[in-house]
Amino acid sequence: MPLDSLYWVITHNCNDKCDHCYNASAPKAVELTLDEAAQVIEHFPSPQAAPLRIIISGGEPLVNRKLLYACLDGLYERYGDAPQYMLQTNGDLLTAEILNEILSHHITRISIASIDRFHKAKGERAGVLRTLMESRGMIYDEAGALISKERLTESKLSFSMWGANEDFWIGGNWPRGRAIENGLYLKVPAHNFCAIPSGAKGFAGLVGTVQEIAVQLYNLYPCCPGTRMPLADLRHENLTDAVEKVTAHPMWQALNKGEPSQMGIYKGISEATATARITALGNVCLWCDEFFEKHYEAFVPNTTEPHQNLHHAPSEMFVQISLPETLS
Numbered sequence: 001m002p003l004d005s006l007y008w009v010i011t012h013n014c015n016d017k018c019d020h021c022y023n024a025s026a027p028k029a030v031e032l033t034l035d036e037a038a039q040v041i042e043h044f045p046s047p048q049a050a051p052l053r054i055i056i057s058g059g060e061p062l063v064n065r066k067l068l069y070a071c072l073d074g075l076y077e078r079y080g081d082a083p084q085y086m087l088q089t090n091g092d093l094l095t096a097e098i099l100n101e102i103l104s105h106h107i108t109r110i111s112i113a114s115i116d117r118f119h120k121a122k123g124e125r126a127g128v129l130r131t132l133m134e135s136r137g138m139i140y141d142e143a144g145a146l147i148s149k150e151r152l153t154e155s156k157l158s159f160s161m162w163g164a165n166e167d168f169w170i171g172g173n174w175p176r177g178r179a180i181e182n183g184l185y186l187k188v189p190a191h192n193f194c195a196i197p198s199g200a201k202g203f204a205g206l207v208g209t210v211q212e213i214a215v216q217l218y219n220l221y222p223c224c225p226g227t228r229m230p231l232a233d234l235r236h237e238n239l240t241d242a243v244e245k246v247t248a249h250p251m252w253q254a255l256n257k258g259e260p261s262q263m264g265i266y267k268g269i270s271e272a273t274a275t276a277r278i279t280a281l282g283n284v285c286l287w288c289d290e291f292f293e294k295h296y297e298a299f300v301p302n303t304t305e306p307h308q309n310l311h312h313a314p315s316e317m318f319v320q321i322s323l324p325e326t327l328s
């Protein structure tokens with residue numbers, strides 16, 4: 001089955017430097033090189049298994065349009081019109097000329113993600129941007145940031161506008177980057193961010209769930225906040241193989257169910273113990289970080305063992321690993 005949604009952050013370079021930014025994007029921050037972008041696309045799912053939706057995000061993708069268009073051209077060369085190509089932008093740099101360029105590079109949906117008090121422009125361009133996009137025949141979609149899976153095959157051009165607030169994006173999640181430095185996330189232990197589409201639930205496939213996977217530059221993650229260790233480096237490894245490789249690992253299976261409180265059961269850490277740690281830390285993702293740092297055992301590659309049911313995977317299939325310095 002094709003992925004429902006592939007979320008790709010191609011740059012952390014951004015014209016803004018918001019206090020709540022979960023990936024610490026800022027002017028002149030790191031971005032993919034053109035070679036790296038081509039390598040990543042080469043390791044995305046095969047053309048026969050084109051994702052239904054590809055979301056390009058940042059950082060601010062419009063800061064480096066050469067990179068953006070190289071990514072879009074590379075994706076189109078691989079997948080043609082099969083996916084819906086969506087651009088997530090803060091909209092600050094969007095002009096009529098740039099909008100024409102974006103649409104000529106196969107984007108059919110634009111998501112303006114800055115209509116809030118945390119961004120520099122504080123949503124003041126909302127009216128201008130709406131008029132601009134409607135002038136190109138794009139339809140304002142009040143349904144929210146994403147359209148439903150059933151509507152992905154629509155050929156209509158559309159856009160949405162939203163932003164960060166205490167209920168959405170900041171609320172209860174994203175304890176990452178400047179959001180955590182500035183305390184701009186709510187500590188709500190009962191909020192299981194892992195179980196929504198931008199969380200890990202369904203990343204490896206789960207009946208009745210949106211299968212969304214996230215790529216930060218070239219690192220593959222099961223969720224947008226990102227686990228302490230990526231699933232793969234897509235400059236060198238295939239996305240499909242990387243997901244397949246962890247399907248037998250009980251920790252990744254718990255995350256695939258959207259249940260971080262169960263991720264340590266195979267290590268003897270009960271759900272009650274994990275829930276107590278989530279309560280103490282205030283957030284499921286912080287518990288997930290702690291688990292990776294203290295308890296995680298990685299799947300041994302090249303094992304000859306067939307995939308096992310998660311509760312019966314033999315312990316020899318896993319090996320304790322140390323986190324690379326860049327991730328700790």
Ligand code: SF4
Nearest residue numbers: 014016018021025059
């Ligand atoms: S939240 Fe968006 S606009 Fe603000 S710094 Fe991060 S990527 Fe840039």
Ligand code: SF4
Nearest residue numbers: 194199200223285288
């Ligand atoms: S709990 Fe872990 S896997 Fe789940 S959304 Fe948070 S960081 Fe991602």
